[in-house]
Amino acid sequence: MGTRNDIAGGLTGEQLVAAGTPHRRVYIRAAPGSGKTAVAAQRFGIQRFHGGDQRAVLAVSFTRSATAELRDRVLRQWGPDVLAWPHRIVTLDTVVCDLLVYLLDTGHICWPSGHRSLTVIDSWPVQLPTKWSRMEPAVALGGNQVVVQTLRRSTQANRPSRQDVAAALAEGFCTHQDARTLLEAALALQGARDAVLACLANTAGALIVDEIFDANAFDLSLVRLAVDAGLAVTVVGDPWQALYGFRGARPDLVPELVRDTQFVQRPLRRSFRWTTDGQKRLADELRAGHGVILPRGQAGDVDVVLSLQWKTLWSSGPHVLPLAYGSAKGQVHEAACTLLLSEVTKQKFGVDATFQKEALITLGIDAEALERLRPNLQQLITDLAGTAGIAGIWSDLNEVVGAETRRRLPKKRNHHHTARLENLRVLLHADGNRLIPALTAHQAKGREWNNVGVLLTNSERETLAAGLVQTREDHRTLYVALTRAKQATRRIADSGSISGEIEAT
Numbered sequence: 289m290g291t292r293n294d295i296a297g298g299l300t301g302e303q304l305v306a307a308g309t310p311h312r313r314v315y316i317r318a319a320p321g322s323g324k325t326a327v328a329a330q331r332f333g334i335q336r337f338h339g340g341d342q343r344a345v346l347a348v349s350f351t352r353s354a355t356a357e358l359r360d361r362v363l364r365q366w367g368p369d370v371l372a373w374p375h376r377i378v379t380l381d382t383v384v385c386d387l388l389v390y391l392l393d394t395g396h397i398c399w400p401s402g403h404r405s406l407t408v409i410d411s412w413p414v415q416l417p418t419k420w421s422r423m424e425p426a427v428a429l430g431g432n433q434v435v436v437q438t439l440r441r442s443t444q445a446n447r448p449s450r451q452d453v454a455a456a457l458a459e460g461f462c463t464h465q466d467a468r469t470l471l472e473a474a475l476a477l478q479g480a481r482d483a484v485l486a487c488l489a490n491t492a493g494a495l496i497v498d499e500i501f502d503a504n505a506f507d508l509s510l511v512r513l514a515v516d517a518g519l520a521v522t523v524v525g526d527p528w529q530a531l532y533g534f535r536g537a538r539p540d541l542v543p544e545l546v547r548d549t550q551f552v553q554r555p556l557r558r559s560f561r562w563t564t565d566g567q568k569r570l571a572d573e574l575r576a577g578h579g580v581i582l583p584r585g586q587a588g589d590v591d592v593v594l595s596l597q598w599k600t601l602w603s604s605g606p607h608v609l610p611l612a613y614g615s616a617k618g619q620v621h622e623a624a625c626t627l628l629l630s631e632v633t634k635q636k637f638g639v640d641a642t643f644q645k646e647a648l649i650t651l652g653i654d655a656e657a658l659e660r661l662r663p664n665l666q667q668l669i670t671d672l673a674g675t676a677g678i679a680g681i682w683s684d685l686n687e688v689v690g691a692e693t694r695r696r697l698p699k700k701r702n703h704h705h706t707a708r709l710e711n712l713r714v715l716l717h718a719d720g721n722r723l724i725p726a727l728t729a730h731q732a733k734g735r736e737w738n739n740v741g742v743l744l745t746n747s748e749r750e751t752l753a754a755g756l757v758q759t760r761e762d763h764r765t766l767y768v769a770l771t772r773a774k775q776a777t778r779r780i781a782d783s784g785s786i787s788g789e790i791e792a793t
């Protein structure tokens with residue numbers, strides 16, 4: 289089986305060394321645009337076809353989009369055979385669930401009403417009714433039994449009742465976080481831990497972990513477990529691009545893992561992204577911690593606008609269309625507006641709104657129901673682009689979406705609901721002007737465009753001018769935003785005008 293590399297001219301020596309190294313524990317430390325995904329994909333294929341091992345080659349990443357990108361790349365580089373069972377590319381959450389189910393199957397832990405297959409959901413509020421409360425039902429392990437406890441939290445939030453969670457659990461439902469909590473607790477039981485180690489050793493020969501700096505302490509303990517089980521483990525990542533501290537990522541623990549378990553380092557230093565001296569210089573200056581100023585300049589043609597917050601993007605003038613209202617919080621009205629936004633983003637850019645999938649889950653709407661809804665959503669966009677009153681459009685949206693969802697839509701409209709529609713209306717009225725898609729740096733991670741505009745707050749500009757520090761997550765988020773362009777990164781002003789060339793101080 290030969291490789292079908294999709295990179296013109298093939299991989300460089302540095303990339304081939306990283307992809308093909310025979311070491312069993314490898315840390316590929318990669319600069320932005322250095323072909324991290326291409327190298328991970330190459331290593332997957334080498335271990336799959338040339339590893340001389342029938343056991344699974346497993347690659348994991350932390351988000352669905354990063355996992356899908358790696359899977360696509362592996363399939364393109366190696367053809368469909370590469371993912372014949374048992375070889376897999378999945379999120380680490382999938383591996384967690386599989387191990388939990390294995391422990392249920394082997395009787396090391398017991399689920400209420402004896403369930404052995406699980407339906408794992410993103411969060412309870414997308415599935416169960418909630419109330420504003422301090423009392424939070426928490427799934428835990430009591431001995432080897434899965435139970436529900438109630439915890440008193442210091443702040444109130446929308447939370448489901450203990451009874452509803454217990455009933456859902458008895459039907460085999462749990463959240464990804466529950467699955468993690470339960471596996472972590474189970475691994476503290478010696479019998480269960482030995483069983484997981486044996487399961488890993490028997491079924492998998494190699495593990496590749498993409499974006500290792502997004503791992504939290506438990507994720508890293510699973511990587512250690514894979515090392516203990518004797519798997520060949522490769523971790524890939526860039527410490528400058530660790531963004532998920534808010535989800536508990538612990539980039540500071542990665543050097544410890546690499547040191548303790550004696551990984552060899554294979555750096556990827558050369559970047560293929562920069563096609564101009566200006567962008568290369570910017571990337572070098574940022575990484576060296578030097579101060580950088582992106583001066584304002586003439587407007588025109590960036591391919592995307594990036595910012596650290598969705599909110600900033602919505603207040604950035606009539607030419608910038610953000611691909612989401614905000615991160616998905618499982619609220620029904622927000623989800624209904626996301627479906628509407630998605631019709632616009634599909635029309636303008638040919639892509640879904642960023643959290644459309646989450647909105648469909650929140651509303652319990654499947655693909656067929658969405659198709660039924662779409663003509664009505666399109667009519668609502670026409671209304672929004674016209675002069676119809678916002679209050680009427682708000683209740684029409686409720687009626688349209690209400691016909692397909694069992695979730696209760698709000699009876700009373702409030703300012704937040706109508707603001708979403710008002711904002712969209714402003715953009716639909718920006719006639720004749722080219723709309724530019726806008727994303728947060730988190731959503732832009734791993735992606736690249738020719739020309740990138742960034743929207744910065746005053747304090748972010750000051751941070752940039754003083755120079756970035758790798759240990760600060762807010763600094764790393766700026767770094768990710770400013771290293772997405774192949775040609776140029778410009779500072780876009782709120783009016784929609786864009787800055788000129790990069791200037792390093």
Ligand SMILES: Nc1ncnc2c1ncn2[C@@H]1O[C@H](COP(=O)(O)OP(=O)(O)OP(=O)(O)O)[C@@H](O)[C@H]1O
Pocket residue numbers: 295296297298299300303318319320321322323324325326526529560561733734735771
């Ligand atoms: N050997 C190579 N020759 C030519 N182009 C390459 C080579 N390796 C990678 N590239 C190109 O460089 C670009 C960046 O690659 P990729 O997206 O894999 O980088 P990355 O390391 O994942 O970046 P980031 O960490 O910033 O997300 C892509 O357009 C890719 O096709």
